Amino acid sequence: METEETFKLFESKRLLIGEQIPYSFLLEVLARSAIMFMVTLVILRMSGKRGIKQLSIFELAILISLGSAAGDPMFYQEVGLLPAIAVLCVVIMLYKCLTYLSGKFESIEKFVEGKAIKLIEEGRILQHVLKKESLAYDELFSQLRQHSVSHLGQIKTAYLETSGDLSIYYFADQQTDAGLPILPELYDHSVNDFNGSVYACKLCGNTAKLHRIEVCTVCAGQEWVKAIKTTRIS
Numbered sequence: 001m002e003t004e005e006t007f008k009l010f011e012s013k014r015l016l017i018g019e020q021i022p023y024s025f026l027l028e029v030l031a032r033s034a035i036m037f038m039v040t041l042v043i044l045r046m047s048g049k050r051g052i053k054q055l056s057i058f059e060l061a062i063l064i065s066l067g068s069a070a071g072d073p074m075f076y077q078e079v080g081l082l083p084a085i086a087v088l089c090v091v092i093m094l095y096k097c098l099t100y101l102s103g104k105f106e107s108i109e110k111f112v113e114g115k116a117i118k119l120i121e122e123g124r125i126l127q128h129v130l131k132k133e134s135l136a137y138d139e140l141f142s143q144l145r146q147h148s149v150s151h152l153g154q155i156k157t158a159y160l161e162t163s164g165d166l167s168i169y170y171f172a173d174q175q176t177d178a179g180l181p182i183l184p185e186l187y188d189h190s191v192n193d194f195n196g197s198v199y200a201c202k203l204c205g206n207t208a209k210l211h212r213i214e215v216c217t218v219c220a221g222q223e224w225v226k227a228i229k230t231t232r233i234s
C-alpha cells in the first residue's frame with residue numbers, strides 16, 4: 001500500500017494504466033472485453049427477452065448484477081473470466097427460475113414485479129396512492145401530457161404499470177367532462193375570484209361549481225383552478 005508521503009498525485013503511469021500493470025495488459029483487455037461481451041450477449045439472449053424499453057425493478061436488479069459481473073473481468077487483471085461467467089450463469093438461472101415461479105404463484109409475482117396500481121379514477125387523482133408510490137404531481141402530469149392529455153376530465157382510469165409507464169383509458173369525446181387542466185400555463189393559475197363556473201381542485205381533480213372559495217369535498221384541498229372541457233386530439 002502507498003503511504004501518504006510516497007503517493008504522487010496524478011502520477012501518469014498509475015493514472016493511465018494502474019500501478020504494477022504493464023502496458024501490454026491492454027492487449028489482454030481487448031480479448032477479455034470481446035469474450036465477456038459475447039458471453040453477455042449469449043446469456044441475455046438465453047433470458048428470452050426480446051428487448052427492454054422500460055425496466056421493472058426486477059429487470060433492473062438483473063441488469064445491475066449482470067453488468068457488474070460482465071464488466072469487471074474486462075479490465076481487472078486480478079479477475080478471471082470463469083468466475084464472472086459463472087456469476088452470469090447463476091443470475092440468468094435465477095431470472096429464469098423467478099420468472100417461472102412468478103407465472104405459477106401470484107404472491108411471488110407481486111413480490112418480484114410489483115403490480116399495476118390505479119392512479120386516476122373518473123377524472124380524479126387517487127392522492128393516497130400517489131403519495132404511497134412517491135410519484136410527484138409534475139411527474140404524473142408530464143407523463144399524461146406525453147399521452148396528449150390536457151385535463152383530467154378526459155381520463156376514465158389510469159394505471160401505473162410496474163415499468164413506471166402509465167396506461168390510460170379515456171372517456172369518449174361526448175362523455176368528456178370538465179376537469180383539472182394539467183398544462184402548466186393553466187394549472188399554475190390558482191383562482192381567487194369565483195363566479196359560479198366549474199372549478200377543479202388542484203390536489204385531486206374534483207370539480208365543482210363555485211361562487212366562493214370552498215374546501216374540496218373529496219380531499220379537503222383549498223386551491224382551485226378553472227376547469228376546462230376540451231376533447232382530446234391525439
Ligand SMILES: [Zn+2]
Nearest residue numbers: 201204216219
Ligand atoms: Zn380535492
